[in-house]
Amino acid sequence: MPAQPTTGQPTTGQHRTASGVSVRAADAWVSALSNLVAVRSPLSGQLAERLTIRQDLSRAQRVRLDRLVPWARQLAEPAPVPRLRSGEIPFAVLGYRTPDYEAASRNIGDWVQTIAMMSHVIRRPDVRFTGDDEVAGLFNRLRSRMPAGSRIDGPSGTLRLVEVNRDASWYDSLPEPTWAFVFGWYFKLPFGRHPEFWLNPRIIPIFLSFHISRGDQLSDKAYDYLREHAPIGCRDWPTVRILRGRGIPAYFSGCVTTTIGSLFPPVHPDRTKPVAYVDVEPPQDAAGVVALRSLDNALRELPLAESLGRAVRRQYAYRSRYSRIVTSRLHTLLPALSCGLSVDWRPRDPNDRRFEGLAGPTAEPMDEMAARVSGIARVVLDAILTGRSKSEVYARYRDEVAEEVAVAELRLSAEEQSRQPFGRPAAGL
Structure with a gap:
């Protein structure tokens, strides 16, 4: 580690312009702290306290x-670690904070996914x-505002809500074990480092509506982790193909956001209200x-x-x-459709592989995706709330998705067969 940082006022020789030695040295110190936080070193605390009393940091460095x-x-x-009551x-x-500001999510669609996934416990009045x-x-x-018909009857219980950050769960202090539905897109790259995909060891994950963009982003250890917790419910078909290519049981679940509409009363469209252009440039001079x-x-x-609240308010705004x-945006399209809204889908790239099974000409019926996610979540939550062990919960989960895994296997096997070259013609032909 470099020499101890200056803690008092800089000397005349130290106090330089933005291109001077002092600014470069301060940058180096802040970068050193960033590196220590990235590797989760306890030494980062000591360095942070020293840097907070420096007087020569620029506004950007501060x-x-x-x-x-x-x-x-x-x-x-x-x-x-939170102490649990009986x-x-x-x-x-699921949250999306990370110590790397640039890698932390700023997409409200991520929190919409969390609300959609948590809807399956919110709709249980006995929880x-x-x-x-x-x-x-x-x-x-x-829960108090949801339609009466959205109620899910099942076991009663008490869930201790624990924030788990998707890309930084190793920094979280969690009770053991913490149950988690794992969904959404992996991987972000905090600090530009290879992601630690395998999650905090205190988490028991159920992979449902999971997405990875490229197979080469995963290490062998990450694949082993997925294999241990398979079958993996995948948001889209490309993710199913990546995992099956590594011999990991997987199936197409669809997106969790297809289930968010159950939290809200029916929509009554009013054509006199304005049209919302979400991440699409509206026509010039359009009224x-x-x-x-x-x-x-x-x-x-x-x-x-607060982030979840913003996501909820956005959904209410779309509706009213x-x-x-x-x-x-996919995570505007699907939740809006789930709520019964009229949506004009204008993706930047209609052929984006992430959309396969979800949107465009390959989209599977919304109600089928929603029913699949809801059915799986119900079986898993019933088992968790009745105090079943990890092995028992996984056994019930695997039984519930066995048919979906078989469907995926048949589909991908058929795809492979269709790509096989024709064999040699029979003798004499």
Whole structure:
């Protein structure tokens, strides 16, 4: 490690212009802290405290440091693992914070996915929420407003809600075991490093609506982790192909956002209201249109409950303020359709492989995807709430998806056969 950083006022020789030695040295120190946080070193806490009292940091360096300091302090003095009360079952609420600001999600569609996945516990009136009061309060408000027909009857129980960050679960202090539905896109690359895909060892994952963009992003260890927790429910068919190519049982589940509509009353479209263009440029000089964006930098740093609240408010806005949605975003399209809204789908690349099975000409029926995700989630949650062991929960999950795995196997085997060259003609022909 370099020499101890200066803690007092810089000398005249140190205080240089933005291209000077002092600025470069400060950059090096902040980068050193970033590297220590990236490898989860407890030494990051000590360095962070020294850097916070430096007087020669530029505004940009101070902003960067301020974003790293909470993570560094957490590594130096990890938050205590939540103590469970009798009967509490730790259950993950997926968040998207990461110590690397640039890698943290700013796409509101990620929090929409979390709300959609958590809808399967929100809709159970006999399940009580403990843990984060703000998150529990949000879920209880959603429950109180949902249509009566959305109720899911089943075992009663208490779920201790625990924030688990998709790309940084190793930084989270979690009870053991913490159950988690694992869904969405992997991998982001915090600090530009190869992602630690295998999750915090305190998590028991159920992979449902999972997506990876390229097979070469996964290490052999990551594939072994997936194999251990298979079958893997995949959001799209390319992910099924990647995993099956490595001998990992997988199936097409569809996207969890197809189930979010169950939380909201029926929509009554009003053609007098404006059209919302979400991540699509509206026509020039068009009247009665509103331009919206899915990307919001504030989401990178907001507490989990606030980010989830923004996602919920966005869904209410789509339902009540606009006559129609025009969008290029998959996680605007699918939840809007799930809520019964009229949507004009305008992807930037209609042939994007991520859409196979979800949107465009290859899309499977929305109601089939929603029923598949809901049925699997129900079986798994029933087993968890009745206190079944990990092996028992996995046995029930595997039984529930066995037919889906067989369907995927038949489909991909047929694809492979269709690509095989013709054999030699029979003798004499």
